[in-house]
Amino acid sequence: MERESHLKRAARRMTKQKKTILEILRSTTSHPTADWIYAEARKVLPDISLGTVYRNLHVLKEDGEIMELNYGSTYSRYDGNPQNHYHFVCVNCGAVRDVDMPVLPELEKRAEEVGAGEVFYHRLEFYGLCPHCRKEKRM
Amino acid sequence: MERESHLKRAARRMTKQKKTILEILRSTTSHPTADWIYAEARKVLPDISLGTVYRNLHVLKEDGEIMELNYGSTYSRYDGNPQNHYHFVCVNCGAVRDVDMPVLPELEKRAEEVGAGEVFYHRLEFYGLCPHCRKEKRM
DNA sequence: AACTAAACAGTAACTATTGCTAATTGAAAA
DNA sequence: TTTTCAATTAGCAATAGTTACTGTTTAGTT
Structure with missing residues (x-):
């Protein structure tokens, strides 16, 4: 049993x-x-x-068979900083933080080179455990 | 007048x-x-x-004062390809296409280096005019 | 101060998504 | 193959985020 x-x-x-x-x-x-x-x-x-x-x-x-394309939830979040910058989304607590690294314009060039279309801007988000949740999970 | x-x-x-x-x-x-x-x-x-x-x-x-973080619409889109890959979103027609460029693991390393947290995966989307809409707009 | 279109509060409507329940069914065990 | 039973289903009600509508208020100009 x-x-x-x-x-x-x-x-x-x-x-x-x-x-x-x-x-x-x-x-x-x-x-x-x-x-x-x-x-x-x-x-x-x-x-x-x-x-x-x-x-x-x-x-x-x-089960990892497919992907869902959204920002971790169905409602929008707003950002008072209109400059392009990257984000980190915690898969545990849902917090969205800014990532302190420079924007990489060369990514857009590469995308255009492979025929994606005319790129105006891009967005990059990292998903994982934020420092706080990481500490919590470790025991 | x-x-x-x-x-x-x-x-x-x-x-x-x-x-x-x-x-x-x-x-x-x-x-x-x-x-x-x-x-x-x-x-x-x-x-x-x-x-x-x-x-x-x-x-x-x-007016470009703020940013909205979503995929161009409030509802989710689904992708039958569970491998990480990049997307192009047409700001005109809303179509989402795959971008034929390799995934860049070094981006995750950089994000971790600046203290974002523990990164599991990342997402990169390009926004602009798809080839079809680009042709339409040009006249 | 007068004017007027933009913006407002309040509220109803809309739409993507989730929750609930009784009935059905895939797949493992007999 | 038949039995068994929890996973899954159809149908529908309920939520929740967002948008639309209407009569009133107001920012900015004259």
Whole structure:
């Protein structure tokens, strides 16, 4: 008899809904929204619900199968410094801090060289544990 | 008599609400949310409304006084490629494309060197006109 | 002081996302 | 193969961030 452990990984099931969503995402590079994925999925599974799409997107992200493109949360943050500068986002506490390193214009040049388009500006964010949360986690 | 022109810039007024919001934003580096700004503003102007906060944030952003940190829209986009790679966001049509350039691990090293924290990964996005919109704008 | 369009407060509406519940189902065990 | 059961689902209600609307106020000009 095994004692319940917080290390125990929840068993994942491969459902046709999840499979469909993953196939849709893998077959495009257009970085679609949940709503678009939902519309596509309904072409294959007409009864799939939007909630299922969101739940599977979360699960797939958690398992490292896909990426979600936002700033760690769905609402906007505002920055009183309009000069371009880089940010560090703590994945634990959600804090957003400025990173004290110079902006690198050569990144934009490289992007233009590979045909990305006409670059006006760029954004760079680092994700990880801020010094405070890092200390807390260590024990 | 002057013909109405789409080039005419709307006259901006400096209201105490706008001034307060800008001061709040300029006095912090914590990248606050609209709601936090609203709460702070109410300490000075108890009757200010949340709508006013949002309206002024938009205006201030439009005038280049502040920055908004999101992916160009409030909802998430998903990416079927879980490998880190860079993105190009078209400010005109909103399309998100992959940028065909290698990921630069040294950026993370630099961020750690300046004390940002423990970096797990980073994200780099370029903003500008995609080749298609660029062609359209040119005439 | 008078004027007027910009901005306001208050509130309703909208939209992306999450939570809830009873029913269904994938996959492991029998 | 059948049984079993927790993971997952559909459908829908609820949240939450943001935007739109309306009548009133006000900054800045005349």
